[in-house]
Amino acid sequence: MTYDRAFFDAGIDRRGTNSVKWSAKGVMQEGMVPLWVADMDFACAEPIREALIRRAQHPNYGYTFAGPEDAEALAGFWKRRHKLDIRPSDTLMLPTVVAGLRACVNTMTQPGDGVIIQTPVYGPFTQSVTEGGRVVLDAGLVRDAEGRYTMDYAAIERFLRKGARLMILCSPHNPVSRAWDQEELRALVVLLKRYNCRLVSDEIHADYVYAPRVFHPILSLPETREDTVSLVSASKTFNIAGLQQATAVCRDRDTLALLGRFLERSGANTGNIFALSGTRAAYTHCDDWLDALMSYLRENQDALKELLGELLPHAVISPMEATYLAWVDIRPYDTPHCDIDKRCRKHGVALTDGQFFGVSSGEGFMRVNYGCPKSQLLEGVQRFAHAIKEN
Ligand SMILES: Cc1ncc(COP(=O)(O)O)c(C=O)c1O
Structure with missing residues (x-):
């Protein structure tokens, strides 16, 4: 098995598998892009399946x-x-x-x-x-x-x-x-x-x-x-x-x-x-899968920075030193915290609410999971930006 960019770009269809990320009741609805809970939308390494x-x-x-x-x-x-x-x-x-x-x-x-x-x-x-x-x-x-x-x-x-x-x-x-x-x-x-x-x-x-x-x-x-x-x-x-x-x-x-x-x-x-x-x-x-994944995630970081920088230039992404989760400060947009999640859902994207991590330290923040195919990430980020810019 070759774990190249095409492998990760392909992602994996998780519908019908009771995936929390894709099907959790009260969070996900048909057509939404999930960039929330910390798991990734890739096939795991072949030796695990075997x-x-x-x-x-x-x-x-x-x-x-x-x-x-x-x-x-x-x-x-x-x-x-x-x-x-x-x-x-x-x-x-x-x-x-x-x-x-x-x-x-x-x-x-x-x-x-x-x-x-x-x-x-x-x-x-x-x-x-x-x-x-x-x-x-x-x-x-x-x-x-x-x-x-x-x-x-x-x-x-x-x-x-x-x-x-x-x-x-x-x-x-x-x-x-x-x-x-x-x-x-x-x-x-x-x-x-x-x-x-x-x-x-x-x-x-x-x-x-x-x-x-x-x-x-x-x-x-x-x-x-x-x-x-x-x-x-x-x-x-x-x-x-x-x-x-x-x-x-x-x-x-x-x-x-x-x-x-x-x-x-x-x-x-x-x-x-x-x-x-x-x-x-x-x-x-499975070290080869992990090494290839790290390179892919690195590219996703760049894609995330570029697109968010273009669409929400005042949002601040904390330097991405670790994990596959980006911590984004959207306080410059003055969106009341209680509206952020609602608006994201309305625009069809699920992120993790910053207040899951701390009621006051997470206010005005959202967490974006970039452990997914780049196309899914970009679609989700666009929806996120529209949700924040909505009046
Ligand atoms: C820091 C941290 N600890 C623990 C967990 C959950 O681990 P487990 O499913 O093994 O309880 C997570 C999941 O996102 C996590 O981010």
Whole structure:
């Protein structure tokens, strides 16, 4: 299989597959262009499909478990792509990253404890904290005139002084598209250590960092505490979120054991036959698909910048360092936030509402998913521009 521009341009017809992105009730209607939820409209790499078919051909689908080969496939990938050594014994299979976030909040803190997050950030960070009866401490990111975001260390330290017990980091950051520098991460880790605050790093977007920037795994920093947890998955990287498989990586045995017990008590035992087969294939045989996809996404970034610059010249796209999600500031157009989504729907495009990531930090922003064929992206952006310009 050749993963060239034509392969990605072709996209894939997902109608009739119960795709959230294409068919979610209350969001999508016939004829709308979906540029919202973070999955992509491309066929996945052929070895994943082959692995699933191969497994399906064995007609027994009884209970299964993650074997050493699963952790080894993940470790091999992370060594190859990110130069990180992961010992198979430092991994715990999870059904999803969000299940991992919830397990971390519930096992590392007590009800009433404060947990630091940095909005705008992926919405379930907030829910993982509040639904566990913990308190959100929002050390909101700081935005400069070009739309680039940085960490507010002074705000983090204020919360640490007040006794924050845990911080959840999004690295790379969804939705602001930052690939954190090594120095930024080191400063954070050192600060948290000083106040004995634990850290969970959601690294689900690790593989979408655009050169010349590189991804720095939290576990690669010498200052990182043993009990730091990194949450990773092949789901975004290889567009297999429907398989539901993720991994917690941590060098501290007790932390992993507590996470494992929490999941067991929640009835979220891992070991979906197809998820394990697909994930193993993804981590082992699909680097060529991923490399080709990255080049395609890079071109989509240029197309997005060019068209949006032409149609909505006052909109500001945050520098696209990472992910396949663009964070767009449309406040210069003075559209009341509550109208933006309505207007977009009327014009036939679904984007992710900025307030999903933070009620105040997301006001006046929309997130555009450019993980789709270029023609779909351009059509969606045109509709977006018309929606914003409508009087
Ligand atoms: C930062 C981040 N974490 C987690 C998830 C969801 O992961 P999962 O489906 O494994 O829970 C997403 C999905 O967009 C995400 O952007």
